[in-house]
Amino acid sequence: MKIRCDCGGIIVDQTDYLPYKGHLISDQDWFDFLDAIDRAIEKSGPADKDKERAAMSIRRMAAHLTKLIYQCTCCGRLYVSNEEENLETFVKPEPFEGKSILASSLGGNWKRPLIGDWDDSRKGSIKGYLWCMDLKEGEGSFDSWGNLEETYYDTLLDLKEKNNSCGEAKVSL
Template identity: 50%
Template sequence: MKFLCECGHPIYNQTDYLPYKAHVISDQDWFNFLDEIDDAIEKAGSTPEDKEKALMRIRSLAVNLSKSVYQCNECGNVFFYRNPPQLEMFRSCSDNPNKELFKSAKGDG
């Protein structure tokens, strides 16, 4: 996927580990998500197949509950991507927005 910010800067989603992309889970879903993780760990069987099934259940849930969010590196505008495909843009209330909102907490590594 590629789209243009209103400032004209292109925003790409053609690879993984993007420093300007994040995944957001609503607060209404967050604790249910954590409960599902706990449940998958506690109830996963002992075979590799059981563990794989539990992992895939959590990954699927994470994908279904999250929204993709992008930030323009040039102006700092933030875009939420929702299904059905729709982009919603938000501007910073600051004249000098932080343009690294979604950079990894672990750094570039």
């Protein structure tokens, strides 16, 4: 999905782990959701199938109770889905400072995914792709397995080092 912001910017929702996308849950639904999680943990059966069924019911409930929210990375405008599957727009009165309010509360300590893909049967010279939020555009396409593998492990080590140097994330209220 692509949303054209009133400022002219484009909000793209075509993958997971987006720092400008969130899931909004009403306070009226929040405690019902927490209670459902408690029930799933306490009352799911001992079999793996029971646990999977309980986990999937929580996922379905989360999808049902949440509204999608997007923030334009150009102007900071918020777009929130409503019951009619339209988007409500909210504008910040002060100038936008470029900080996403929807990014992980862990900030730089968020453990981002690193995904590699290689397929010898692809047409053309590009046979592999590497995706990670820390890679710059153009750094994720590979014509050599060795280059993809090397970049994958270098990026993985950089991410591990970064995470270890940050310590544990602490939340204070």
